[in-house]
Amino acid sequence: MAEIIERNYEMEEEDTQKGKYLTFVVGNEVYGIEIRYVTEIIGIQAITEVPELPVYIKGIINLRGKIIPVMDVRLRFNKEPKEYNDRTCVIVVDIGDISIGLIVDSVSEVITIPDEDIVPPPQVNKVQNRYIKAIGKVGNDVSLLLDCEKLLNDDEVAALSEL
Amino acid sequence: MKEVILTPLAEEAKPTAPKPIIDLGEEIPQPNTEKAVKEAGKSEPKAKPSGGEPGVKQQSLISVNVNKLDLLLDLVGELVISEAMVTRHPELEGLPLDNFHKAARQLRKITNELQDLVMSIRMVPLAATFQKMHRIVRDMSRKLGKEVHLKVVGEETEVDKNIIEHISDPLMHLIRNAMDHGIETAEERRRKNKPAYGTVTLEAKSAGSDVLIEVRDDGRGLNRERILEKAKQNGLLTKDEAELSDRDVFGFILLPGFSTKEEVTEFSGRGVGMDVVVKEIHEIGGTVLIDSTPDVGTVFTLKIPLTLAIIDGITVRVGKAKYSVPTTSIRESFQIKAEDLITDPDGNEMIMIRGQCYPVLRLHQLFNVQTHVTRIDEGVIVMVENNEKGLCLFVDELLGEQQVVVKALPKYIKKVRGIAGCTLLGDGSISLILDVPGLIQMMTA
Structure with missing residues (x-):
């Protein structure tokens, strides 16, 4: 009996982060990012520009002594740049051994999307939705679930390292 | 003959090398009045001279993961910055706070000592x-x-x-x-x-x-x-x-x-x-x-x-950006008149200093920074050198000299031409450290 409880407990421990997504808004769309990638959310900070980077990498910030790059998700998705305001947030994510800040219009909430509500993105011939891993249904809305690795690792970045 | 040379060398080297430890030993007791610390401070220099001979020394050592030391270094760096943020808080300006400033001075002293100590821990x-x-x-x-x-x-x-x-x-x-x-x-x-x-x-x-x-x-x-x-x-x-x-x-x-x-x-x-x-x-x-x-x-x-972690740097400003130039690579800095600037047919700028011609590199052009200072007589020329090759950097102004803790650029950004790393300044802002040998190579190759 005790064993079963323990096993259940362990499973719960493992699964606390599963199916949870942090949703945020960029432009008109709601995006979701798996919560296990997210370390923290901070307001917009003074950004130090670094030369020779692609436009969507805005520069680096000082996060309590740690220096991390910040990426403007708007620019990453080739949308119009927008002035930062007090709703603008930086979502600090840890992907692999890379910490990076994602600048988004605003952060909404943490929601649970069960697996059955997640559908693969429609097959479009264009490469447009390469950053979208899947689409989650939340009530009547949809949220585009981001593929974090793709967001970072890209031919463009590879080209950058060869500079 | 050889032995005669050897002994003074060894003697000479001894007082210089363990110096940081002895210094710290002597410095720590001063701000602290506790007797225990004083005793510890006294016993340390005494133990040192015997430290040279194996067998006599009584060392108790622990091995620590370097990552932890790096973390400690980061934290202490943060502490130094927060200390400055608290004691130089704009809301305190103009208030008669004599006792506060006294306490703040003490705090600053201790944080600085802490920083030195963390640095010396990394020295082996x-x-x-x-x-x-x-x-x-x-x-x-x-x-x-x-x-x-x-x-x-x-x-x-x-x-x-x-x-x-x-x-x-x-x-x-x-x-x-x-x-x-x-x-x-x-x-x-x-x-x-x-x-x-x-x-x-x-x-x-x-x-x-x-x-x-x-x-x-x-x-x-x-x-x-x-x-x-x-x-x-x-x-x-x-x-x-x-x-x-x-x-x-x-x-x-x-x-x-x-x-x-x-x-x-x-x-x-x-x-x-x-x-x-x-x-x-x-x-x-x-x-x-x-x-x-x-x-x-x-x-x-x-x-x-001596260390990769700390350098003496002069901080310069270009537009809104700040850059740190390692002091060891700076030969001099000065202002010049517009007519001293020579431009060759290809548009390369250079200046003549004491009969030697040096190329001029405008940092605002290299790094594509917006600035009002574009006229050569408005800004400052910082002459840097490496391996006997010189280069004149054109910047808006010099902000001052300070020791900076070198941090690598985030992995994601990888290598940027002309930038060796970055550092945090006293006010928490980030300054990029110039890669002087790289810049010189870029200009002269």
Whole structure:
């Protein structure tokens, strides 16, 4: 009996982060990012520009002594740049051994999307939705679930390292 | 005679090398009135002199993961910044807070000491690395059938932990080289009226913010003619032979695949190695110098920075961006008049200083920064140099000098041309550290 409880407990421990997504808004769309990638959310900070980077990498910030790059998700998705305001947030994510800040219009909430509500993105011939891993249904809305690795690792970045 | 030289060297080196520890020992008790600390401070310098002889010393050591030290360093850096943010808070301005300022001064003193202490924790004496070399010399002596003595001087010189890791292999290689190529056979040595045994000297000494490590042998020295011949065969000669200085010629042996040795032994002669040594040393911002006199010996000098973690830097401003230039690479800074600027037909700008012409690099153009200061007489020229090559950087203004903690750029950004790293300034803002050797190479290559 005790064993079963323990096993259940362990499973719960493992699964606390599963199916949870942090949703945020960029432009008109709601995006979701798996919560296990997210370390923290901070307001917009003074950004130090670094030369020779692609436009969507805005520069680096000082996060309590740690220096991390910040990426403007708007620019990453080739949308119009927008002035930062007090709703603008930086979502600090840890992907692999890379910490990076994602600048988004605003952060909404943490929601649970069960697996059955997640559908693969429609097959479009264009490469447009390469950053979208899947689409989650939340009530009547949809949220585009981001593929974090793709967001970072890209031919463009590879080209950058060869500079 | 040799022993006479050796003793003063060892004596000299001793007070300089453990200095940070003794200094700290003496400094800590001053702000703290607790007796316990005072006693600890007193007992430490006493224990030090005996620390040189093994057996007598009573050391209690713990090994700590370097990552933890890095974290500690980061945290202390943060502490220093928050201290400045609190004590120089704008809301305190103009208030009569004598006692507050007194307390704040005390806080500042302690945080600064804490920072120095964390820095000194990372410093490790070279002794352990040097000890390893004894074995190599012993093993190789036996295998090569040459009697070679290793003399170690200045092993208590301390360098940063990160650097220690990078110099062990190069040193090993240089010592092997010295024994295999440098030191002659006993017979040959007798003919040359040298003692039958060869001597390899490994000497470390600090010189300002650098540490010099010399690997010196009393062997046959480098053969200028042989090296030149080999260089010619490999098509490395670009200048006239007579124009090349000894250092230039000896520099060839640092190139990949270069060996004048006809046969390959177990230890050396493959022509791989010296280039690896150079690469490793360059990686930590050091340089390799070679001096050699026929039949007297060869000296390889590794000049390496004391620490990678901290540099003295001058902070300059360009537009809204701030950059730190390592103070060691700055020769001077000055303002010039517009008419001093010479522009060649290609649009390259240069200035003449004391009969020498230097290229001018406008940082705002290089890094594409918006600034109002574009007229040469409005800004400041900072002349930097590396390996006797000079370059004039044009910046908006100088902000001041301070010690900065070097941090690498985030991995994701990788390498940016002309930037060596970044650092946090006292107000929490980030400044980019200029890669002076890189910039100079970029402009002169």
